[in-house]
Amino acid sequence: MxxxxxxxxxxxxxxxxxxxxxxxxxxxxxxxxxxxxxxxxxxxxxxxxxxxxxxxxxxxxxxSREDLQIEVVRLYHQRFEQEVFYPSLAEARGLPRLESMFTRWVKLVTVEIALGCIYISGAVEYDDRPGEIRDQLVAMVQAWRTALHRCIQQAIDTGEVSRDIDIGQLVYELYGLILSLHHDARFLKIPGSVDRAQAGFNRLIASYRTQPKPSKQPAVIVTPTAARAAI
The missing domain is CATH 1.10.10.60 (Homeodomain-like)
Known part of the structure; x- marks a missing residue:
């Protein structure tokens, strides 16, 4: 004390x-x-x-005990923002910021492997239990998803990512990588899980990147003389 x-x-x-x-x-x-x-x-x-x-x-x-639990959730969210979200804002808008957010997210998960992630464990505990604790968890996870959505939209605005992508799908796939990392590293204790998560992110982003437009070849004008010479 x-x-x-x-x-x-x-x-x-x-x-x-x-x-x-x-x-x-x-x-x-x-x-x-x-x-x-x-x-x-x-x-x-x-x-x-x-x-x-x-x-x-x-x-x-x-x-009450519930008040204590809610304060714990808020403290976790505050630290998540300080370690993952706010430092990423120093990066340029678009893919550099998104890459920073994901890399820092992965780093935090690796630190939490020895203990656990409140967002993930809380989702399991309160997925079907209505109440203030569940409401707090949902609001905080939604806030993070909104931040990811906004970051991807900025990548579209900067022209780094194709305009016709489904942002919700990309957010879903990013979450899938983190959940797989947490499962494989914490539950199955598979070596190299962090590298697999990062490789998955790189491949995922590559599939969403704006493809460079093929350069136009100058038109070849075939004159009668050239045509006869080619025969």
């Missing part, structure tokens, strides 16, 4: 700061537990034990 010097604890602002630090520390541990055991595996008892706090001490920072 986070402790501050006793002489600081009399100041209201320091007390507030201590509370914020404790709450942040609880969320960090809760995210780690949820990544490993799933959101439904997150219990106040285990969390309190990990934090060396009482159950009531944990509850003091969150109104």
């Amino acid at each position: 986070i402790a501050l010097p006793s002489h600081l604890l009399d100041h209201p602002k320091q007390l507030m700061r201590k509370g914020e630090l404790t709450r942040a520390a609880i969320l960090d541990v809760a995210l780690e537990l949820s990544s490993r055991d799933g959101l439904e595996g997150l219990t106040i008892g285990v969390l309190a034990e990990k934090m060396k706090m009482s159950k009531s001490g944990v509850f003091a920072h969150f109104g």
